[in-house]
Amino acid sequence: MTSATGQQHPISLYLKIWGLLFVLSTLSYLVDYFNFHSYLRWALIIVLMLMKAGLIVAFFMHMAWERMALVCAILLPPLCLLVLVGLMATEADYTFVTRLLFFR
Amino acid sequence: MSTVSSAPSAAPPSGQAPGRWRQLVADWSSDRQAFQVSWGKAMMWIFLLSDTFIFSCFLTGYMTVRISSTVPWPNPSLVFSLKIGTAEVPLLLIAIMTFVLISSSGTMAMAVNFAYRRDRVRAAILMLVTAGFGVTFVSMQVFEWSKLILQEGVRPWGNPMGAAQFGSTFFMITGFHGLHVSAGVIYLVTVAVRLLRGRYEKSGNYQIVEIAGLYWHFVDLVWVFIFALFYLW
Numbered sequence: 001m002t003s004a005t006g007q008q009h010p011i012s013l014y015l016k017i018w019g020l021l022f023v024l025s026t027l028s029y030l031v032d033y034f035n036f037h038s039y040l041r042w043a044l045i046i047v048l049m050l051m052k053a054g055l056i057v058a059f060f061m062h063m064a065w066e067r068m069a070l071v072c073a074i075l076l077p078p079l080c081l082l083v084l085v086g087l088m089a090t091e092a093d094y095t096f097v098t099r100l101l102f103f104r
Numbered sequence: 105m106s107t108v109s110s111a112p113s114a115a116p117p118s119g120q121a122p123g124r125w126r127q128l129v130a131d132w133s134s135d136r137q138a139f140q141v142s143w144g145k146a147m148m149w150i151f152l153l154s155d156t157f158i159f160s161c162f163l164t165g166y167m168t169v170r171i172s173s174t175v176p177w178p179n180p181s182l183v184f185s186l187k188i189g190t191a192e193v194p195l196l197l198i199a200i201m202t203f204v205l206i207s208s209s210g211t212m213a214m215a216v217n218f219a220y221r222r223d224r225v226r227a228a229i230l231m232l233v234t235a236g237f238g239v240t241f242v243s244m245q246v247f248e249w250s251k252l253i254l255q256e257g258v259r260p261w262g263n264p265m266g267a268a269q270f271g272s273t274f275f276m277i278t279g280f281h282g283l284h285v286s287a288g289v290i291y292l293v294t295v296a297v298r299l300l301r302g303r304y305e306k307s308g309n310y311q312i313v314e315i316a317g318l319y320w321h322f323v324d325l326v327w328v329f330i331f332a333l334f335y336l337w
Contacts, residue, residue, distance in 0.1 A: 007314055008220045018210035025206060025331075029199045032181050032336055041336075049332035053325055060213045060321040062314070070139050074149055081160045088164050092171035099174045 007062045017059045024052050148315045152322045155284075159326050162280065163333055166273040170337070178265035180335045183256070184248070198335050201244050202327065205285075208237030209324040212292075212317045219313035224299045227313055231296040234320060238289040245282045249275075277330055284323050291316055 028048040031041060058064040063071055139146050170177055186196040215230035252258040252274075260275050262268040295316045304310050 006220065006311065008217060011214055011217055014210060014213040014217065017213075018206065021206045021209070022203065025199070025202050028332065028336060029195065029202070032195050035181075045332050045336045049328055052328045056209065056321055056325045056328065060209055060324075061318055067140050070141060070146075070149070073139070074153060077153060078156050078160065081157070081164075084160070085164050085167070088168045089171065092168040095168075095172035096174065099172065103174065 007065065009059075009062075009065075013059065017055055021052055021055060024048050024055075028052075142311055144311065144315050145318070148318050152318065155322065155326075159277075159280070159329070162273075162277050163329060166277060166334065169269040169273060170267075173267040173269055175267040177267045178263065178270050180337070183252075183265060184335060195335060197244060197248055198331065201241055201248075202331055204237050204241050204244070205324050205327050208234045208241070209321055211237065212320045216314045216317045219299070219310040222308070222310065224302070224305070224310070227310070228296040228299040231292050231299070231313070231316070235289045235292040235296070238285050238292070238320075242282055242285050242289070245278065245285075249278075274334070277334060281323070281326055281330060284326070288320050288323050291319060 028045060031044045031048070036044060057075075063074070141149075181194040182192075184196075184198050185192045185194045187193075188196070211230045212234040215227045215234060218224075218230060219227035257264050258271045258274070260272040263271045295312055298304065299310075299313070304312065
């Protein structure tokens with residue numbers, strides 16, 4: 001609540017995170033550039049994406065230094081969305097199979 | 105009605121309607137605090153959470169139509185390639201856009217730092233640099249959209265490269281993100297101008313810069329997911 005000084009962190013930390021994000025983005029670009037396929041591609045894409053997202057939320061958005069009540073209130077609801085993602089992926093698979101059966 | 109109410113209210117209700125409203129105000133404004141952050145920061149987080157749900161719905165819907173399409177999906181790597189000399193470099197424009205947005209996040213984080221150090225000129229300059237990166241990003245998006253629409257014939261209802269759903273999801277997701285970037289640029293410039301004019305000097309409260317920063321980092325965060333799930337899939 002000390003608004004005059006809140007969330008002061010050394011510039012060097014931000015620069016390091018910045019550099020790290022650059023490296024991770026380059027790596028995910030290289031995944032496409034070297035044309036990796038199937039599970040290797042998916043694993044790399046998802047892992048790099050989550051690492052980048054984690055760095056941004058934790059350091060740039062100061063989540064690493066917030067109180068637990070706020071962190072839970074913000075991070076838990078999006079995690080529930082994974083249920084929706086799972087449901088819709090199953091549903092889409094089903095739609096795809098029925099389309100193959102009846103429209104081809 | 106006022107005799108029925110059991111909850112202790114701050115002031116005794118004088119009439120029926122004002123009494124009820126007063127009760128509501130007392131209930132919702134009473135001194136109970138769950139989050140130890142300022143009102144403005146809590147509100148920005150609630151907004152960003154709601155925005156997370158909107159973007160998630162878009163991305164989940166996109167995943168659904170992409171999986172369920174029986175027509176081959178266009179290869180994003182080739183659709184978004186750029187010709188450098190004679191060589192086609194896959195996904196080059198999108199990669200540059202990603203780096204631009206990450207850089208804008210970096211300058212924004214430093215702006216927050218300088219604002220809390222009460223160095224308002226440096227904070228404002230860094231915010232304007234951030235806004236400049238944002239303008240660069242949107243300009244590249246305009247270039248990307250016009251190339252796809254005018255040269256390659258991509259429409260929300262179809263395109264020559266493959267599944268018709270490609271166009272609709274592309275314009276929906278990147279368009280909504282571009283709208284966020286554009287709004288963010290206006291927001292950042294507004295706050296930066298107020299900083300320079302010394303609006304926050306009296307109260308010494310520079311948290312508005314951090315709150316604006318939260319919004320900007322969120323825009324970058326959403327792009328991380330779009331980059332991975334739309335362009336790299």
